[in-house]
Amino acid sequence: MKSSSHSTLHNRNVENRPIPSEYFSGNDYKKYTDENPKQCQASSSHSNADLITNHLNETTAAVKTANGTRQHQWTINDFEVGAPLGRGRFGHVYCVREKKSKYIVALKAIIKDQISTPRLAKQLISEISIQSRLKHPNILRLYGFFHDDQRIFLLLEYAPGGELYRRMQKEKILRESEAAGYVYQLCNALSYLHSKQIIHRDIKPENILIGVYGILKLADFGWSAERTETNKRTTLCGTLDYLAPEMLNGSGYDEKIDLWCLGVFTYEMIVGKPPFDSQTQQDTIRLIRTNELSFPQAASNHARDLISQLIRRNPSERMPLNEVIQHQWIIENANMKAIDENYEKINKSTLMNHKNEN
Structure with missing residues (x-):
């Protein structure tokens, strides 16, 4: 039984059937x-x-x-x-x-x-x-x-581009320039969340939507939780291919599980499958716990370096978000100027914002 996209804690292939x-x-x-x-x-x-x-x-x-x-x-x-x-x-x-x-x-x-x-x-x-x-x-x-x-x-909010996952199913592999732009934007979203003491806990392509101007939208906060200063979270939740080892081990975790998921997400975009994809759930869990990470030859050295610094068994060793957006892979590939200009367009926005906030 496959783990990736076929057998996860939550089925990744939810059919878009007509709604009653x-x-x-x-x-x-x-x-x-x-x-x-x-x-x-x-x-x-x-x-x-x-x-x-x-x-x-x-x-x-x-x-x-x-x-x-x-x-x-x-x-x-x-x-x-x-x-x-x-x-x-x-x-x-x-x-x-x-x-x-x-x-x-x-x-x-x-x-x-x-x-x-x-x-x-x-x-x-x-x-x-x-x-x-x-x-x-x-x-x-x-x-x-x-x-x-x-x-x-x-x-x-309506995201006209739909799920990133649907596009990845069709195209299999994204260009590194496009993937880097999504990583840059996801880092911005996670920095904001973590500043609010919120852990997303279920980052994956199905929960990434594409909005107007091609802007990434992090969605589905059903597994999100507020971080506490005194106690780490222990709930096992999310999608198997994206689970961090500390969550699997039940040892308690904090917002650094989102960094692990960011690394897995980056890998899946440029390789076409999650890094610990295996024939069985047991094998996937073993690979996650032992961090047996490998790359195809097509992956660039800078991409490998970034992913390897996010997918670390020790949460304290994972690259922080402010360093991710300054990584050479992001700088060389992501069109940050264009993305920031699109942010400005969105900030000028919308009738619904005014209607609900005034």
């Missing part, structure tokens, strides 16, 4: 419940969903109190629903357009009855809490949220 109509139509939802009573029975999932909706209500009330102004209360009727964009651990995502402004966003829909455990409820609360306060050009924005009796909706 019950996610958006009240009448269709009733029809769905009538035809599928076993799937929609009242259960403990109601109380799990209540944890989330109570959190959303409290957050909305707190924002309203802090701003002293009444915020627009979104409903699904404010949007024209377009094509499905994908599906994730917590829900399905559509491209939608806000009717008045014609502004396009991505709308993630989650049916409350599918939140089956308190752990999932708390994880979703954490995702919303973290992503809603992040504002950086290389991080996918969470503009807002709302809910009704059956569903929870998250308003997300």
Whole structure:
């Protein structure tokens, strides 16, 4: 059984199947419940969903109190629903357009009855809490949220380029100039996250989207966690090919696991597969723990050097982000000037930003 892209802790090949109509139509939802009573029975999932909706209500009330102004209360009727964009651990995502402004966003829909455990409820609360306060050009924005009796909706920034993973599946290997540009941008995103004491914990091409002007967008904060000064994290989470050895060993970890993932991500972009790809999960785990890293001849010396300084067994020996963006491979390959100019274009942005922040 393959580890890479075939058998991971979370399946990397999630099919982009059409999304059931019950996610958006009240009448269709009733029809769905009538035809599928076993799937929609009242259960403990109601109380799990209540944890989330109570959190959303409290957050909305707190924002309203802090701003002293009444915020627009979104409903699904404010949007024209377009094509499905994908599906994730917590829900399905559509491209939608806000009717008045014609502004396009991505709308993630989650049916409350599918939140089956308190752990999932708390994880979703954490995702919303973290992503809603992040504002950086290389991080996918969470503009807002709302809910009704059956569903929870998250308003997300629309990334027209889609998942980087889909492109890598098609092209197999990216040019080093392009890969270096993505590494530069991901370093900027991670520097911002780590300054906020947040660990992403699930960096991989599936969680990298391409926005306007080709800007990288780090997405999916479902496994993200806040770093504490006193205790290291111990949760085993993420995708097998990207797991750092300290996470596998259960010895506790901090934000330096993101540096390991950055190295694996860089390797996969320029080689076409993760560095510890193997026939079985057991072999992949062994290779990660022993750090048996090898490169094809086509990989440049500078790329090998950078990756080797990120994929280190000892977390304290991994190259820090401020040094990564000054590495010779980045300097020679990434068009940092063009990327920084695109940042300026984004900063001038958008109607949705003004609508939600004023």
